[in-house]
Amino acid sequence: xxxxxxxxxxxxxxxxxxxxxxxxxxxxxxxxxxxxxxxxxxxxxxxxxxxxxxxxxxxxxxxxxxxxxxxxxxxxxxxxxxxxxxxxxxxxxxxxxxxxxxxxxxxxxxxxxxxxxxxxxxxxxxxxxxxxxxxxxxxxxxxxxxxxxxxxxxxxxxxxxxxxxxxxxxxxxxxxxxxxxxxxxxxxxxxxxxxxxxxxxxxxxxxxxxxxxxxxxxxxxxxxxxxxxxxxxxxxxxxxxxxxxxxxxxxxxxxxxxxxxxxxxxxxxxxxxxxxx
Amino acid sequence: xxxxxxxxxxxxxxxxxxxxxxxxxxxxxxxxxxxxxxxxxxxxxxxxxxxxxxxxxxxxxxxxxxxxxxxxxxxxxxxxxxxxxxxxxxxxxxxxxxxxxxxxxxxxxxxxxxxxxxxxxxxxxxxxxxxxxxxxxxxxxxxxxxxxxxxxxxxxxxxxxxxxxxxxxxxxxxxxxxxxxxxxxxxxxxxxxxxxxxxxxxxxxxxxxxxxxxxxxxxxxxxxxxxxxxxxxxxxxxxxxxxxxxxxxxxxxxxxxxxxxxxxxxxxxxxxxxxxxxxxxxxxxxxxxxxxxxxxxxxxxxxxxxxxxxxxxxxxxxxxxxxxxxxxxxxxxxxxx
Numbered sequence: 001x002x003x004x005x006x007x008x009x010x011x012x013x014x015x016x017x018x019x020x021x022x023x024x025x026x027x028x029x030x031x032x033x034x035x036x037x038x039x040x041x042x043x044x045x046x047x048x049x050x051x052x053x054x055x056x057x058x059x060x061x062x063x064x065x066x067x068x069x070x071x072x073x074x075x076x077x078x079x080x081x082x083x084x085x086x087x088x089x090x091x092x093x094x095x096x097x098x099x100x101x102x103x104x105x106x107x108x109x110x111x112x113x114x115x116x117x118x119x120x121x122x123x124x125x126x127x128x129x130x131x132x133x134x135x136x137x138x139x140x141x142x143x144x145x146x147x148x149x150x151x152x153x154x155x156x157x158x159x160x161x162x163x164x165x166x167x168x169x170x171x172x173x174x175x176x177x178x179x180x181x182x183x184x185x186x187x188x189x190x191x192x193x194x195x196x197x198x199x200x201x202x203x204x205x206x207x208x209x210x211x212x213x214x215x216x217x218x219x220x221x222x223x224x225x226x227x228x229x230x231x232x233x234x235x236x237x238x239x240x241x242x243x244x245x246x247x248x249x250x251x252x253x254x255x256x257x258x259x260x261x262x263x264x265x266x267x268x269x270x271x272x273x274x275x276x277x
Numbered sequence: 278x279x280x281x282x283x284x285x286x287x288x289x290x291x292x293x294x295x296x297x298x299x300x301x302x303x304x305x306x307x308x309x310x311x312x313x314x315x316x317x318x319x320x321x322x323x324x325x326x327x328x329x330x331x332x333x334x335x336x337x338x339x340x341x342x343x344x345x346x347x348x349x350x351x352x353x354x355x356x357x358x359x360x361x362x363x364x365x366x367x368x369x370x371x372x373x374x375x376x377x378x379x380x381x382x383x384x385x386x387x388x389x390x391x392x393x394x395x396x397x398x399x400x401x402x403x404x405x406x407x408x409x410x411x412x413x414x415x416x417x418x419x420x421x422x423x424x425x426x427x428x429x430x431x432x433x434x435x436x437x438x439x440x441x442x443x444x445x446x447x448x449x450x451x452x453x454x455x456x457x458x459x460x461x462x463x464x465x466x467x468x469x470x471x472x473x474x475x476x477x478x479x480x481x482x483x484x485x486x487x488x489x490x491x492x493x494x495x496x497x498x499x500x501x502x503x504x505x506x507x508x509x510x511x512x513x514x515x516x517x518x519x520x521x522x523x524x525x526x527x528x529x530x531x532x533x534x535x536x537x538x539x540x541x542x543x544x545x546x547x548x549x550x551x552x553x554x555x556x557x558x559x560x561x562x563x564x565x566x567x568x569x570x571x572x573x574x575x576x577x578x579x580x581x582x583x584x585x586x587x588x589x590x591x592x593x594x595x596x597x598x599x600x601x602x603x604x605x606x607x608x609x610x611x612x613x614x
Contacts, residue, residue: 029599031414036599037507057598061509166310168340170512170543176597188548197527198341198538228597230330230513232309 003115004051007078007104012043014076020102023076024062026055037062051078053111058222060086061178064095076102081131082222085255086178087121088128089218092260095181098122121258132253137240145237160205166231167204169197173211173225173235179218186210212238217246217263220255249274281467282435282460283443287319290460294367297459299403302336303370304329313368324370327413328589332519333375334382336368337398340516342539344526349533361394366402367456373427373434374418374589376406378519380430384581385522394539403456406431407444412475415590417603419477423588426474433457436471445471481606483574483584485613490575496567500612504605505566507598512543514569514592514601520585523549544568570605 001009011023027038027048035054040046060083063069079087084105091098098121105116105124118124137145148156171187174180187195187207195210196203219239226236246252249272252263282290291301295317303322305314312331316322323329348355379399386392408426409416418424428434432453435444446464448454457464489495515521525542529535542549545566550559559565577585586602593601 030593030601030604034599039506062507162308166308168512168516168541170516171546172509172511172513172597175509175511196529197525198529198540200341203341224597228511228513230517230595230597232330 003106003113004049006115007051007106008046008049010104011040011046011049011076014102015040015046016043019074020076021071021073022068023049023078023104024059025049025076025078025104026051026057026059029054049078051106051113053108053113055080055106055108055113056223056227057176058083058086058178058220058224060090061176061181061224063087063101064090064178064181069096069100072097072100074100074102076104078104078106080105080222081107081116081124081127082220082255083178084116084121084124085128085131085220086222088255088258088260089179089220090181091121091258093262098258125257128253128256132247132256135247141236144234145240148237160208161201163233164204164208165201166233167199167208168231169199169204169207170230172228172230176224176228177215178220178222178224179215208233208235208238212242213264215239216242217250217252217254219243278466278468280446280464281438281443281469282446282464284441286443286460286463287322289463291316291319293459293463294456298365299456299459300364300366302366302368313371322370324407327409327411327416328372328374328591330517330591330595332517332589332591333368333371333379333404334519334522336366336402337379337395338382338522338524338541340541342394344537344539346536347530347534361397363397364401367405368402369405371404371406371431372589373406373408373423373425373429373431374416374587375519376404376430377418377423377427377587378430378589379404381520381581381583381585381587382522383430384583385577385585388581403432403452404430405433405435405453405456407435408437409475409477410437410472412477413590413594415594415601415603416475416477416588417480417590418588420480420483420603420606421584421586421588422483424474425477439470439472441472442469445469477588480603481610482613483606486574486606486609487578489609489613490571500608501563501567502561504608505563505600508545508562508566508600509598510545510547510562510565511597512541512545513595513597515543515545516541517591517595519587519589519591520573544572566600566605570602573602574606 014020015023023040025038026035029036033054035050037059038048059077060079084103087098087101090096102119106113107116187197195206221239221243223236229235246263250263294301300315302313302315304311304326305316305321306323311323311326311329313329313333313336343359345356345358386395428449432450434447434449437444448457523542524539527538527540529538551557559568573585593603
């Protein structure tokens with residue numbers, strides 16, 4: 001039985017037995033190559049789920065939609081490893097109770113999907129360790145990263161200036177991100193107005209820099225913001241760089257488990273102090 | 278015999294228009310995005326695309342626009358008004374959906390006050406539209422009772438020739454005729470046949486949708502919750518919509534000195550209707566999506582006898598969660614049958 005068939009069956013069982021009230025997965029999209037979030041409430045709905053290489057969205061952000069988990073009932077959700085890491089962070093940051101989340105995990109490699117063993121976020125600890133040890137970047141991606149790293153600060157500034165000039169402040173990057181669950185984002189605060197709301201170059205820089213720092217040590221590199229950006233700013237490169245920084249400086253790989261302390265909101269006595277003169 | 282403009286004369290046209298004081302703007306792909314931008318040479322134009330990622334409205338109603346600066350001292354308040362630079366422009370290679378959107382927004386910006394910024398730019402711009410010979414699965418102009426060769430909002434309509442060597446010229450307005458009189462010598466008389474227009478299938482029944490939306494019973498329909506459940510509340514559909522026109526004012530600076538700006542706003546944002554008291558009459562994403570659909574296909578037509586949508590399909594094409602107007606109006610059509 002294909003992983004898709006297995007998971008349709010599993011989702012149908014979860015729903016018909018009443019173990020979960022809802023399963024969040026992937027359904028058909030508006031074109032054959034698109035998949036979109038599907039919210040299944042009945043066993044019949046579960047027959048519409050897809051599990052294939054086109055299922056790229058990290059659906060975990062839907063879990064923190066206002067009130068969804070407040071009745072203490074369980075929810076099933078299709079997640080790739082990055083999504084499971086997001087659940088761990090949301091649990092660590094007290095945004096959800098991981099016991100309410102039943103995971104239908106899968107992973108994709110070279111266009112082929114395979115299922116992951118386990119149903120609770122805590123079942124995937126060894127997978128997280130493996131992911132931390134084997135961080136990979138595609139050759140094409142690495143070439144771009146190397147090119148940017150080799151730039152002088154002036155050239156790099158010009159590169160990002162050209163990218164951020166395209167920003168229209170639609171906040172798709174924020175809205176699609178499971179880590180952006182703040183009830184009121186700092187850019188939406190106007191007393192004081194910390195960040196310019198205008199979408200001019202300065203305002204766009206401020207927004208993207210604030211976001212980069214806020215996601216440092218929290219981003220799981222699911223690529224959601226990068227795919228969502230309607231003006232094609234390569235946001236993944238920023239997040240990748242920040243993830244590398246916290247890994248190098250603090251040996252912190254975000255979303256390892258649900259007890260992980262947020263790296264920028266905690267300290268250890270042996271934290272490097274290279275930035276203190 | 279009709280007038281035609283050959284593709285290989287385009288550089289000469291640009292030279293003449295530049296000499297006559299026009300900026301020339303057209304679809305350009307730069308930095309991994311395509312948008313209408315100023316060009317010096319015809320070779321910079323990207324005319325082979327279905328439509329640019331960004332819309333024509335950017336050129337008339339930019340995402341942020343300074344209105345005036347202020348300086349408050351003990352004795353007086355000084356202000357300096359900013360107006361768009363007075364440059365004559367020719368937009369070469371607009372799409373019919375984008376040009377139609379300008380005609381849709383004209384009555385809006387001239388309704389309760391004349392929007393100086395909008396009309397100054399409108400009056401300084403000649404829109405040369407090229408009819409579409411190709412469409413993708415998200416194009417829906419025909420569902421909006423428009424077409425790949427709609428003339429609304431355009432000053433000139435160019436119909437591609439069958440052999441792709443150029444375009445048949447249809448002059449629609451005096452402004453268009455004036456701009457094309459500058460290149461009269463470059464045009465030719467020719468019996469050349471025009472290419473077949475893009476085939477854009479009708480995707481939903483607009484009249485049935487309007488009827489359904491007008492029925493007060495459907496305002497609280499569970500449909501709105503179901504259809505918008507995966508909406509993440511970003512501004513992609515609004516900001517890439519050629520007709521969406523909502524804006525917000527922002528004072529940048531402090532109490533004594535600063536700039537007032539007019540910035541795009543979106544009904545998808547939770548903050549859009551937030552009251553100072555903290556109450557939000559549209560407190561859920563489904564209420565916000567309903568407003569977006571109601572405004573475009575019920576309230577706006579009620580007021581201006583026009584739909585606030587020209588069928589470009591960007592809302593659906595670019596939506597991060599694969600939502601958009603097409604699916605919603607298709608579902609409403611089904612509900613109405």
